[in-house]
Amino acid sequence: MDYVWAFVIGGGICVIGQLLFDLTKLTPGHIMSMFVVTGAVLDGFDLYDQFIQFAGAGAIVPITSFGHSLLHGAMTQAEEHGFLGIAIGIFQMTSAGIASAILFGFIVAVIFKPRG
């Protein structure tokens, strides 16, 4: 059942993105930014965690979870260090994703030849 919900919810978020692509003049950059902001705002209302519990990877894999992880790390550190903690913790949970994207992107760019 986990897999069904992951498929339906994950696919559903992509459909929202596709509708924005086709029906508005926003560029992919605008739409991705909107999705991340949406994830952060939803997490601000504590909604995204419930969403993850329900949809599993369907909520973790889309880029909206990036905004959620940013805020989550920030709030975890804010509990310990107050206001400064927000800046200390903001990349805490997303560092794995960003670091690996940079690392693998760099390695692939060095090894492979550009096409098309």
Next chain:
Amino acid sequence: MSKQFHPNNYKDTAKTYQPRPNVFLNCLKAFFVGGLICVIGQGLIQLYSTVFDFTEKEAGNPTLTTLILISAILTGFGVYDKLGQFAGAGSAVPVTGFANTITSAALEHKSEGLVLGVASNMFKLAGPVIVFGVVSAYIVGVIRYLIQQLM
């Protein structure tokens, strides 16, 4: 000459020749490809939480890392960009699309050298996502912290 090709009527004439995006079909493709990527993600979460010693909450990070690795390699082979042409948002919205924009921007500028080409262009497309993510998370974080303190 038919009225359709009247020069004053250019805008209307051109409109009839512009391809209309088939919104329904595009959405269907995006749904299936995006859903499939999330199912692969769910499989990876299961793998990391049963075979390795991750709790279900911690399994998110290694899962995303694995998806990013797969996406970067597929981008190197040129497969992911073909998938992107087919699936549109279905391949752009998942975190694999984020890795794809970083890798493809780096690859594209390889001829300008490693420092000025690869490294400085890497975040050309992915940069806005990080900037707006951090700014919005910071603002929401400050508001939430203030509310928590006042309560």
